[in-house]
Amino acid sequence: MGEVLVLVDHVDGAVRKPTLELLTLARRIGEPVAVHLGPGADTAAATLGEYGASTVHAADAPEFADYLVVPQVDALEQVAKAVNPVAVLLPSSGEAKEVAARLALRLGSGLITDAVDLEAGAEGPVATQSVFAAGFTVRSRVSRGTPVITVKPNSATPEPAPVSATVQPLKVLFGSAATGTKIVSRTPREDTGRPELTEAAIVVSGGRGVNGAENFAVIEALADELGAAVGASRAAVDAGWYPHTNQVGQTGKTVSPQLYIAAGISGAIQHRAGMQTSKTIVAVNKDAEAPIFDLVDYGVVGDLFQVLPQLTDEVKARKG
Amino acid sequence: MSLRIVVCVKYVPDATGDRHFAEDHTTDRDAVDGLLSELDEYAVEQALQIKEANDDVEITVLTMGGDDAKDALRKALSMGADKAAHVNDEALHGTDVMGTSLVLAKAVEQIGYDLVLCGMSSTDGVMGVLPALLAERLGVPQVTLLSEVSVADGTVNGRRDGDTASQRLSAALPAVASVTDQSGEARYPSFKGIMAAKKKPVLALDLSDLGIDPADVGLAGAWSAVDEVAERPARTAGTVVKDEGEGGRQLAAFLAERRFV
Numbered sequence: 001m002g003e004v005l006v007l008v009d010h011v012d013g014a015v016r017k018p019t020l021e022l023l024t025l026a027r028r029i030g031e032p033v034a035v036h037l038g039p040g041a042d043t044a045a046a047t048l049g050e051y052g053a054s055t056v057h058a059a060d061a062p063e064f065a066d067y068l069v070v071p072q073v074d075a076l077e078q079v080a081k082a083v084n085p086v087a088v089l090l091p092s093s094g095e096a097k098e099v100a101a102r103l104a105l106r107l108g109s110g111l112i113t114d115a116v117d118l119e120a121g122a123e124g125p126v127a128t129q130s131v132f133a134a135g136f137t138v139r140s141r142v143s144r145g146t147p148v149i150t151v152k153p154n155s156a157t158p159e160p161a162p163v164s165a166t167v168q169p170l171k172v173l174f175g176s177a178a179t180g181t182k183i184v185s186r187t188p189r190e191d192t193g194r195p196e197l198t199e200a201a202i203v204v205s206g207g208r209g210v211n212g213a214e215n216f217a218v219i220e221a222l223a224d225e226l227g228a229a230v231g232a233s234r235a236a237v238d239a240g241w242y243p244h245t246n247q248v249g250q251t252g253k254t255v256s257p258q259l260y261i262a263a264g265i266s267g268a269i270q271h272r273a274g275m276q277t278s279k280t281i282v283a284v285n286k287d288a289e290a291p292i293f294d295l296v297d298y299g300v301v302g303d304l305f306q307v308l309p310q311l312t313d314e315v316k317a318r319k320g
Numbered sequence: 321m322s323l324r325i326v327v328c329v330k331y332v333p334d335a336t337g338d339r340h341f342a343e344d345h346t347t348d349r350d351a352v353d354g355l356l357s358e359l360d361e362y363a364v365e366q367a368l369q370i371k372e373a374n375d376d377v378e379i380t381v382l383t384m385g386g387d388d389a390k391d392a393l394r395k396a397l398s399m400g401a402d403k404a405a406h407v408n409d410e411a412l413h414g415t416d417v418m419g420t421s422l423v424l425a426k427a428v429e430q431i432g433y434d435l436v437l438c439g440m441s442s443t444d445g446v447m448g449v450l451p452a453l454l455a456e457r458l459g460v461p462q463v464t465l466l467s468e469v470s471v472a473d474g475t476v477n478g479r480r481d482g483d484t485a486s487q488r489l490s491a492a493l494p495a496v497a498s499v500t501d502q503s504g505e506a507r508y509p510s511f512k513g514i515m516a517a518k519k520k521p522v523l524a525l526d527l528s529d530l531g532i533d534p535a536d537v538g539l540a541g542a543w544s545a546v547d548e549v550a551e552r553p554a555r556t557a558g559t560v561v562k563d564e565g566e567g568g569r570q571l572a573a574f575l576a577e578r579r580f581v
Binding site for chain 2: 011068069070073093094095097098100101102104105106108109110111112113114126130131132133134135136137138139140141142143144145177180181182183184185186187188189196202226234244245250251258259269270273276280281282284288293294295296297298299300301302303306307308309310311312313314315318319
C-alpha cells in the first residue's frame with residue numbers, strides 16, 4: 001500500500017482531534033505518514049504513532065508562524081515530491097483548505113474539499129460530500145494526479161492503531177512567494193473552556209429569539225450542564241450578540257454532533273446548511289410554524305426563557 | 321497613483337431555491353433562478369469603500385458563466401463598479417475550480433490589476449479556495465478571509481479571524497484578497513446606480529481571447545469527477561409539544577430516553 005500524507009493540525013505539539021480522524025481515514029486507503037509543521041513534533045509524535053503514523057516528517061521554521069499559508073504549501077510540496085504518496089489529507093479549516101488548493105495546483109492534482117467520509121475505490125479514494133445545504137450527498141474522486149482531499153471534523157471516530165513513530169527532520173527550501181503575506185500580529189482567542197464547536201458531541205445554539213448578548217447566558221448555562229459547545233445563528237451574530245467564530249450555518253461552521261439543540265432559531269436555509277446532518281435535533285421556539293420544527297426529533301413550542309432554565313435544572317437534577 | 325481593482329463574482333442558483341443536479345452531475349443552473357452570489361456582494365462593497373477612501377480607483381467586475389451571468393455583472397455595476405468583463409464560452413460547461421482559476425487568472429491579467437478582490441466562497445460550490453488558487457497562478461500574495469480590509473501606500477492590510485487567533489495581515493500590491501460576510505453589509509443599488517449601470521461597458525471574452533485550450537477546461541478537462549449524487553432523504557417528523565409549563569422537563573425526559581442525560 002502506498003503512503004498517505006496527513007497534515008497535522010496542532011497547537012505547539014498538542015494534536016487536535018480532527019488529525020486523529022484523518023489518520024484513521026488514511027488507513028483505509030494506505031499507510032499514514034504525518035507532516036508536522038511548527039514546534040512540538042517530538043511531543044506530537046507519540047500521539048501520531050498511537051493512531052498509526054510510523055513516520056512524522058517534521059519541520060520548524062519562523063516562516064510558518066510569520067507568513068500566511070504559502071510556507072506550509074512549500075513544505076508539503078517538498079514532502080509530496082519526495083514520498084510520492086497515493087493521497088494527501090488535510091483538515092477542512094479555512095487555512096488548510098487554502099494550503100490544499102495551492103498544493104494540488106502545484107502537483108497538477110485534483111482537489112476535493114469538505115469530505116465527510118472517505119473509502120478506497122478501484123480508481124483511487126472515493127470521497128463523500130454533503131452539498132446544497134446538506135440537501136444532497138455526492139460521491140466523487142480525483143481523476144488526475146495525487147488526490148488532495150480535505151476532510152471535515154467529526155467525519156470518523158478516531159481508532160488507535162499503535163506503531164512507533166519515527167521523526168524525520170525536514171529542511172524546507174522556501175520559495176520567493178513564501179514571504180509574500182506577513183502575519184503582522186496575532187491575538188489568540190479567549191479560551192471559553194467549552195469544547196470546540198465543530199468537534200463537540202453536543203451543541204446548544206441560540207438565535208434571534210435570544211434577543212440580546214446578555215441573554216446568551218441562558219444558552220451557555222444549558223451548554224455547560226450538558227458539556228456542550230455553544231453555537232449561534234447568523235441573525236444572532238449579525239446583531240453582535242455572539243462572536244462569529246461560533247456561527248453555525250452556510251457562512252459559519254458546519255456541525256454534525258450527536259445532539260443539536262436550537263433555541264430561538266427559525267431554521268432558515270442559511271442555518272440548516274450548517275446543522276441538518278446532526279444525529280438528533282431538538283428545537284425550542286415560540287413560533288409553531290418555524291421551519292426548524294420540520295427537522296426536529298423533538299420540539300417544544302414555547303418561550304425559551306421558560307423552557308431552557310427548566311431543562312437546565314432538570315438535567316442538573318437527573319445528574320444528581 | 322491609480323489603483324485597478326478587479327472583483328471576481330459568480331452567478332449562482334438562489335440558495336433559498338430547490339437546487340438540483342443536472343444529468344451530467346453538474347449544478348443545474350436552469351431549475352432555479354440565478355443571482356449574484358450574496359457572498360460576492362461583500363467583495364463589491366469593499367471595492368467601493370476602497371474607491372471612496374483612495375484617489376483614482378477603477379473597479380472592474382469579472383465573471384465566468386453563461387448568458388444569464390450578465391445579471392450578476394449588472395447588479396455589481398448598479399452598486400457602483402465602473403466596468404465589467406464576462407468570460408462566456410460553451411466549452412466552459414462543467415469546469416472545476418482548477419479550470420475556473422485558470423480562466424479567471426488569464427482574464428485578470430488581460431484586464432490589468434493591482435488588487436483582485438473575491439468573496440469568501442461561492443454559495444453553490446462553497447469550496448472557498450478560488451482566491452488562494454488565483455494567487456498561486458498569478459504569483460502574487462494572498463490576503464484572504466478578511467473581516468476588515470484597507471489599501472494604503474501600495475499595500476493591502478486586513479484582519480483575518482481564524483479559529484484559534486485573529487491575525488493582522490499585510491502584503492504588497494499586486495495581491496489577491498478575499499473578504500468574509502463579516503466585512504460589512506453590502507449597499508443596495510440606488511435608482512441612479514441602476515440607470516447608470518445600463519451605460520457601463522461590458523467586455524465580452526471567450527477562451528480564444530484568453531489563449532486557453534478548450535481541452536484544459538470543461539467537464540472533460542476537470543481534475544476531479546462526481547460519480548454519484550443522491551438527494552438526502554427528508555428527516556422523519558418528530559414529536560412537537562406545546563409548552564404548558566412542563567416543556568423543559570418533557571425535553572429532559574426525551575434527552576434521557578436518548579441517553580444524552
